[in-house]
Amino acid sequence: MSKENQKSQENLAENPKKMNYTKFSQEGINVKKEDDLSEWYVEVVQKAEMADYSPIRGFMVIRPNAYSIWETIQKYFNEVMEKHQVRNAYFPLLIPESFFKKEAQHAAGFEPELAWVENNDNSEERVAIRPTSETIMYDSYSKWIRSWRDLPLRINQWCNVLRWEVKQTKPFLRTREFLWQEGHCVYATKEECDKEVRLFLDEYKKMCEELLAIPVIEGTKTESEKFAGAYYTTTIEALMPDGKALQMGTSHNLGQGFAKSFGISFKDEKEKDQIPWQSSWGVSTRLIGGVIMVHGDDKGLVLPPKIARNKMVIVPIFFKGSEEKVKKKAEEISKNFKELNPIIDDRTEYSAGWKFNQWELKGIPLRMEIGPRDLEKGQITLVRRDTGEKILIKESDLKKEIPKILENIQKELLEKAKKSLEKNIIEVKSYNEFKKAIEEKKMVKVYMKEDAKTEEKIKEETGATSRCVPFDQKEKNEKCIFTGKPVKKYTLFARNY
Amino acid sequence: MSKENQKSQENLAENPKKMNYTKFSQEGINVKKEDDLSEWYVEVVQKAEMADYSPIRGFMVIRPNAYSIWETIQKYFNEVMEKHQVRNAYFPLLIPESFFKKEAQHAAGFEPELAWVENNDNSEERVAIRPTSETIMYDSYSKWIRSWRDLPLRINQWCNVLRWEVKQTKPFLRTREFLWQEGHCVYATKEECDKEVRLFLDEYKKMCEELLAIPVIEGTKTESEKFAGAYYTTTIEALMPDGKALQMGTSHNLGQGFAKSFGISFKDEKEKDQIPWQSSWGVSTRLIGGVIMVHGDDKGLVLPPKIARNKMVIVPIFFKGSEEKVKKKAEEISKNFKELNPIIDDRTEYSAGWKFNQWELKGIPLRMEIGPRDLEKGQITLVRRDTGEKILIKESDLKKEIPKILENIQKELLEKAKKSLEKNIIEVKSYNEFKKAIEEKKMVKVYMKEDAKTEEKIKEETGATSRCVPFDQKEKNEKCIFTGKPVKKYTLFARNY
Numbered sequence: 001m002s003k004e005n006q007k008s009q010e011n012l013a014e015n016p017k018k019m020n021y022t023k024f025s026q027e028g029i030n031v032k033k034e035d036d037l038s039e040w041y042v043e044v045v046q047k048a049e050m051a052d053y054s055p056i057r058g059f060m061v062i063r064p065n066a067y068s069i070w071e072t073i074q075k076y077f078n079e080v081m082e083k084h085q086v087r088n089a090y091f092p093l094l095i096p097e098s099f100f101k102k103e104a105q106h107a108a109g110f111e112p113e114l115a116w117v118e119n120n121d122n123s124e125e126r127v128a129i130r131p132t133s134e135t136i137m138y139d140s141y142s143k144w145i146r147s148w149r150d151l152p153l154r155i156n157q158w159c160n161v162l163r164w165e166v167k168q169t170k171p172f173l174r175t176r177e178f179l180w181q182e183g184h185c186v187y188a189t190k191e192e193c194d195k196e197v198r199l200f201l202d203e204y205k206k207m208c209e210e211l212l213a214i215p216v217i218e219g220t221k222t223e224s225e226k227f228a229g230a231y232y233t234t235t236i237e238a239l240m241p242d243g244k245a246l247q248m249g250t251s252h253n254l255g256q257g258f259a260k261s262f263g264i265s266f267k268d269e270k271e272k273d274q275i276p277w278q279s280s281w282g283v284s285t286r287l288i289g290g291v292i293m294v295h296g297d298d299k300g301l302v303l304p305p306k307i308a309r310n311k312m313v314i315v316p317i318f319f320k321g322s323e324e325k326v327k328k329k330a331e332e333i334s335k336n337f338k339e340l341n342p343i344i345d346d347r348t349e350y351s352a353g354w355k356f357n358q359w360e361l362k363g364i365p366l367r368m369e370i371g372p373r374d375l376e377k378g379q380i381t382l383v384r385r386d387t388g389e390k391i392l393i394k395e396s397d398l399k400k401e402i403p404k405i406l407e408n409i410q411k412e413l414l415e416k417a418k419k420s421l422e423k424n425i426i427e428v429k430s431y432n433e434f435k436k437a438i439e440e441k442k443m444v445k446v447y448m449k450e451d452a453k454t455e456e457k458i459k460e461e462t463g464a465t466s467r468c469v470p471f472d473q474k475e476k477n478e479k480c481i482f483t484g485k486p487v488k489k490y491t492l493f494a495r496n497y
Numbered sequence: 498m499s500k501e502n503q504k505s506q507e508n509l510a511e512n513p514k515k516m517n518y519t520k521f522s523q524e525g526i527n528v529k530k531e532d533d534l535s536e537w538y539v540e541v542v543q544k545a546e547m548a549d550y551s552p553i554r555g556f557m558v559i560r561p562n563a564y565s566i567w568e569t570i571q572k573y574f575n576e577v578m579e580k581h582q583v584r585n586a587y588f589p590l591l592i593p594e595s596f597f598k599k600e601a602q603h604a605a606g607f608e609p610e611l612a613w614v615e616n617n618d619n620s621e622e623r624v625a626i627r628p629t630s631e632t633i634m635y636d637s638y639s640k641w642i643r644s645w646r647d648l649p650l651r652i653n654q655w656c657n658v659l660r661w662e663v664k665q666t667k668p669f670l671r672t673r674e675f676l677w678q679e680g681h682c683v684y685a686t687k688e689e690c691d692k693e694v695r696l697f698l699d700e701y702k703k704m705c706e707e708l709l710a711i712p713v714i715e716g717t718k719t720e721s722e723k724f725a726g727a728y729y730t731t732t733i734e735a736l737m738p739d740g741k742a743l744q745m746g747t748s749h750n751l752g753q754g755f756a757k758s759f760g761i762s763f764k765d766e767k768e769k770d771q772i773p774w775q776s777s778w779g780v781s782t783r784l785i786g787g788v789i790m791v792h793g794d795d796k797g798l799v800l801p802p803k804i805a806r807n808k809m810v811i812v813p814i815f816f817k818g819s820e821e822k823v824k825k826k827a828e829e830i831s832k833n834f835k836e837l838n839p840i841i842d843d844r845t846e847y848s849a850g851w852k853f854n855q856w857e858l859k860g861i862p863l864r865m866e867i868g869p870r871d872l873e874k875g876q877i878t879l880v881r882r883d884t885g886e887k888i889l890i891k892e893s894d895l896k897k898e899i900p901k902i903l904e905n906i907q908k909e910l911l912e913k914a915k916k917s918l919e920k921n922i923i924e925v926k927s928y929n930e931f932k933k934a935i936e937e938k939k940m941v942k943v944y945m946k947e948d949a950k951t952e953e954k955i956k957e958e959t960g961a962t963s964r965c966v967p968f969d970q971k972e973k974n975e976k977c978i979f980t981g982k983p984v985k986k987y988t989l990f991a992r993n994y
Contacts, residue, residue, distance in 0.1 A: 054589045061637050064584035087561035092551045093674050116615040177590050
């Protein structure tokens with residue numbers, strides 16, 4: 001058995017037999033995406049072996065198929081950060097209670113979700129598992145920063161965080177523990193800070209669109225929805241098929257509040273003491289949930305090629321007498337496409353049709369079928385996972401055509417998602433229209449004078465929250481649909497995960 | 498300012514000014530390594546900006562200079578694991594109490610060090626922060642493994658773990674929270690399991706020697722020192738300059754105990770139920786402590802080139818009138834050696850000598866000095882961090898010579914450490930000799946019939962523990978120095994971190 005082949009056997013070893021324990025049949029997804037998105041999602045997550053439940057409610061096991069997507073995101077974003085001179089570090093998991101208390105709004109925001117640790121000998125105060133690391137990092141920053149020469153300081157960490165959510169949890173989309181990166185930067189001036197708050201948000205948008213093929217809307221959060229302790233929060237928002245928004249990443253200008261609370265100051269070039277400006281920004285394993293939701297279909301997962309660990313599966317079609325020939329060809333082609341990390345599924349105990357279903361369920365972008373009759377004609381059949389399109393291709397054209405097809409899949413997944421996003425944003429002119437649109441699972445575009453009480457009322461009555469005031473809009477002379485007051489920019493509302 | 502140059506400015510921004518807060522002078526390491534290794538270590542860790550203390554005792558901040566070493570280790574070992582078909586995943590941070598109780602020895606070993614979490618709604622039982630993940634992973638494995646086709650199963654996770662140590666902690670070497678990887682594999686037979694327990698230990702040894710330039714001794718732990726719940730434990734042990742051993746990594750054959758406790762079984766090819774064999778293996782951020790200890794000197798950190806983020810620092814030597822010329826040359830050379838990620842230190846507020854000291858403290862493997870007189874002669878001065886050797890070289894030979902010099906540094910650091918290891922292992926023929934050798938900070942080679950009580954006594958009286966029974970030895974017909982009983986293999990003892 002070739003090494004290639006051994007490897008695919010290895011991958012296969014993890015697959016079909018393991019599903020016995022689930023409550024689902026092995027034969028595919030039993031719910032249509034349109035009929036019950038929530039149930040469909042849970043089935044895809046489990047059957048495509050993306051995640052499994054943990055014995056403790058709200059926690060999940062991230063299985064290799066999903067973790068490899070996280071690794072791709074890490075690799076991509078580490079390169080982005082390197083380009084912008086951000087360095088990775090690691091800060092402690094446990095944070096003393098007094099740290100949370102130093103920044104009042106921050107404390108109020110996170111206190112209800114903290115998990116306190118019993119067993120410790122730091123007897124004077126309790127310690128909690130980090131829900132985010134501003135406080136513990138800025139304690140260190142206060143020791144490290146002395147002079148304008150120390151700025152800007154740009155540090156990121158990849159880590160786990162824990163928020164004891166009371167909301168219903170869902171694998172990837174909302175879990176008590178999740179993995180993320182949190183970048184924390186310090187600048188001499190507000191201008192620099194503003195600039196880079198936007199810089200990293202733009203990088204997130206680019207990553208979502210180019211890597212995950214998910215279109216997002218950039219904008220500013222309203223005061224009600226901003227990060228606890230922030231001066232302002234910017235966000236990227238995606239729209240899921242059930243009309244709920246998914247906050248895919250945020251980038252905060254933290255102002256000077258944390259610096260004051262944690263005693264971070266620096267001497268400027270004239271030796272005068274100054275308070276710096278700070279930012280923080282993060283994306284999490286939630287992105288993987290977005291990928292499943294946005295691209296998946298009734299057959300299961302659909303992976304954009306750029307994040308698929310195995311970009312192609314090769315299925316030799318066995319007819320008596322020609323088994324060796326097609327197998328050999330499969331191995332030969334596999335070797336020629338190493339960069340796609342192809343799987344060869346040459347198991348004899350399953351039918352070709354059964355295999356097709358399995359690999360469609362797992363979301364492999366491209367399937368290659370190698371049959372004896374095609375071989376004689378010097379041609380190969382390719383099947384796109386996203387569209388189901390069959391492509392008959394001369395063997396000699398594979399090297400040229402396969403990369404193009406994968407590029408097209410990547411591009412078209414984004415285009416399709418963009419169309420869906422545009423189609424599902426509806427402008428409303430009254431609160432009645434607003435309510436109706438939310439009921440119809442739309443994202444609502446509304447001119448509204450920002451006001452926390454109105455937002456609270458909307459949330460109570462419709463379940464929708466303000467998602468952002470998009471950057472990309474022309475200022476107009478409009479009137480607030482609630483108060484009639486003049487307003488220049490619209491806000492997007494939706495229910496959310 | 499060129500981009501290269503900007504970058505080095507950036508790096509510099511983090512440096513000298515930040516040390517004001519430490520209790521140490523800024524001018525270098527104040528203690529000689531030989532005089533007080535412990536104090537020397539703490540100074541190097543802080544002044545080379547490898548780690549900082551956390552407000553909670555026993556925890557540390559891993560600063561970018563050290564974290565980049567961890568990333569290099571991750572990259573290296575991910576490739577190794579990929580080769581051996583191990584896949585990365587992520588399991589929950591919190592483990593229910595009942596899981597620990599399932600494997601009695603494991604529970605007894607870890608219970609005293611567990612940190613329990615207060616705030617949870619899983620009201621029937623407590624949950625603890627993972628000290629290691631056997632139990633939570635094997636609960637999942639019991640659901641995933643059904644058939645011989647599912648085996649071998651090889652999964653690894655990179656994560657943080659927490660052990661509430663009562664022993665004195667020390668950055669990297671022993672901390673309550675540390676980062677590690679833990680590989681957990683399941684096999685159909687003992688033979689396969691034995692084979693791969695050794696395979697991953699061998700890979701650890703190779704990594705320590707080839708990447709970190711630290712020689713290690715491979716062997717088996719005695720029963721007293723094996724992992725809680727293991728069938729047997731293999732280890733790689735390094736020797737620190739104070740005669741203490743540092744366990745650099747372990748690879749356990751866990752036998753069938755966990756499988757029985759967690760209900761993992763599989764149907765073999767004849768559909769008969771079987772209990773599989775399991776292994777686990779790990780290395781941690783402790784490795785970084787080993788690097789500091791083994792290679793550092795009185796001037797500070799010494800980094801093997803393969804793990805140095807910046808393999809070279811370029812210091813232009815400024816004389817009035819030629820500043821621009823040498824700066825330009827520095828930038829030109831820097832561009833030609835991008836793969837070394839060189840730093841240009843062209844600050845004008847510090848003297849060349851001061852800069853030399855700073856970069857020696859930080860352990861940069863190679864320093865390039867560019868002065869106007871050398872330039873006229875078409876030559877450049879290189880200085881090796883490890884030996885201090887000055888190398889005058891023709892500019893036209895740089896491209897050829899620099900990679901060779903870096904290779905030599907890497908090789909010679911390992912050779913030097915190997916010699917030191919060999920020199921500091923002493924065979925003893927009596928318990929008196931044993932005690933004397935331990936007092937003299939040696940690692941002790943002794944023929945001893947394995948016996949837990951004797952080991953306990955030795956530990957109480959000398960502080961030394963058995964480190965391993967090395968693989969690489971010829972069996973001899975010797976007698977136990979304590980009992981006179983026949984024994985074929987020697988055991989190594991030392992005090993340890």
